[in-house]
Amino acid sequence: MTSSNVRIEKSGAVARVVLNRPERNNAFDEELIAGLWRAFDELAVATDVSVVVVQGEGRSFCAGADINWMKKASTFTREENVRDAQPLARMLAALDRMPQTTIARVQGPVYGGGIGLVAACDIAIATSDATFCLSEVRLGLVPAVISPYVLRAIGQRVGRRYFQTAEVFTAPEAARIGLIHEVVASDAIDGRVDELLKQLRGGAPQARAAAKALVGAVAGRPIDDAVLMETAELIADMRARSEAREGLSAFLEKRKPSWSQT
Numbered sequence: 001m002t003s004s005n006v007r008i009e010k011s012g013a014v015a016r017v018v019l020n021r022p023e024r025n026n027a028f029d030e031e032l033i034a035g036l037w038r039a040f041d042e043l044a045v046a047t048d049v050s051v052v053v054v055q056g057e058g059r060s061f062c063a064g065a066d067i068n069w070m071k072k073a074s075t076f077t078r079e080e081n082v083r084d085a086q087p088l089a090r091m092l093a094a095l096d097r098m099p100q101t102t103i104a105r106v107q108g109p110v111y112g113g114g115i116g117l118v119a120a121c122d123i124a125i126a127t128s129d130a131t132f133c134l135s136e137v138r139l140g141l142v143p144a145v146i147s148p149y150v151l152r153a154i155g156q157r158v159g160r161r162y163f164q165t166a167e168v169f170t171a172p173e174a175a176r177i178g179l180i181h182e183v184v185a186s187d188a189i190d191g192r193v194d195e196l197l198k199q200l201r202g203g204a205p206q207a208r209a210a211a212k213a214l215v216g217a218v219a220g221r222p223i224d225d226a227v228l229m230e231t232a233e234l235i236a237d238m239r240a241r242s243e244a245r246e247g248l249s250a251f252l253e254k255r256k257p258s259w260s261q262t
Contacts, residue, residue, distance in 0.1 A: 006035030007057075008043070013050040013205070014197055015043050015100075022058025027066040028088065028113050037091035044098045050205035050259075051197060052098060054121055055105040064112025064135065088113065089145045096120040096149060099209040101200055105193055106171075106180065111135050115179065116146025119153040122212060123196065124180040127189050130171040132179065138166045154178050201260045204243040210234070 007018040017039045019026035026032070043049055056062055073084055095102065095117070104118045106126035111133045118124045134150070136143045143150065143163060151159045154177045162169070171183045184192045200208070214234065221227055238244055243259070250257035 005032045006039050008039055010049070013048060013201075014053065015046070015049045015051070016053045016055060017043070019054075019056040019062055022056075022060075024066055025060035025063035025109065026056040026058065026114070027063045027069075029066040029069040030084075030087070032066075033087050033091050037087060037094055040091065040094040040098060043100065044094065049100055050208065051101045051103065051200055053103045053105055053193060053197075054095070054117060056107070058108075060108035060114075061104070061106045061110050061130070062114030062117055063109055064114050070139070085145055088116075092116050092120050092146065092149060099212070100205075101208055101212065103193060103196060104180075105189060106130050107186065107189065109133075112143065113146055116143075116149050118179060119146065119149035125182050125184060125189060125192055125196070126171045126174060126180045127186040128171055128183050129186060130174070130183075131168050132171075132174050133166060133168045134162045135166045137164060150179070204247060204257065204259050206241065206243050207238065207247075210238060 005019070005021050007016075007020050009016040009018060017036065019032065019036070021027065021029075021032055040052075043052055073081055076084060101123070102121040104121035104124040106118055106124060107130055108127075109131050110118060110126075112135055115132055115134060118126075134143050147159075147163075154162070158177045161167075169177075171180065174180045175183050182192065203211075214231075218227060218231070246259075247257050
């Protein structure tokens with residue numbers, strides 16, 4: 001799928017979803033949100049894609065909500081505003097639930113909803129000059145729709161600060177609080193993403209998807225009998241899959257498994 005504001009670029013098992021409103025710093029409006037939602041839904045069922053890179057065209061990854069869109073929403077009724085907010089919520093949920101490994105390639109100013117995109121990805125790599133801001137309270141708003149993903153990444157204590165202060169913080173600070181995983185020089189980010197893609201090829205695609213789901217299924221739960229049984233059943237099921245047989249055979253035969261050659 002390609003539209004005026006979202007591009008999908010495929011190369012082998014990797015798909016890149018590119019926010020393509022550089023003249024507006026890739027700020028969200030109805031069309032961009034809808035385009036991203038369609039892209040994530042389309043790729044989620046693409047069996048030939050095992051990694052999705054989310055990136056922005058131009059100087060900014062995503063500058064949050066377009067001010068003209070927000071101005072229009074200020075005239076809506078409550079019911080209209082609820083309907084208007086749901087596509088953003090659904091789009092972020094679609095990204096978060098993708099079975100593929102997702103990587104945010106982040107540069108430039110990242111505000112509001114753009115931080116939600118970063119937090120909903122599995123891996124986030126940012127350039128050293130990227131800046132971040134949960135700016136909603138400056139406009140009399142709150143980061144409501146993005147909050148489940150952002151708080152999962154940075155935790156309640158940090159969230160209580162940045163949700164209220166609307167401070168601009170740097171890429172090293174974003175890494176310190178857990179929003180992003182790594183900070184690299186601007187001219188090194190594509191090389192670092194390529195290194196990650198190479199690393200990911202070493203893992204079986206279905207196993208990576210199961211490992212991703214495992215984090216969501218286990219995180220925050222007590223280590224009780226239910227968790228012990230569920231995890232034992234999971235490893236038993238995984239051992240019976242063709243990927244496990246291929247992985248073990250490749251290890252014993254001192255060769256690369258079939259998935260690493262794609």
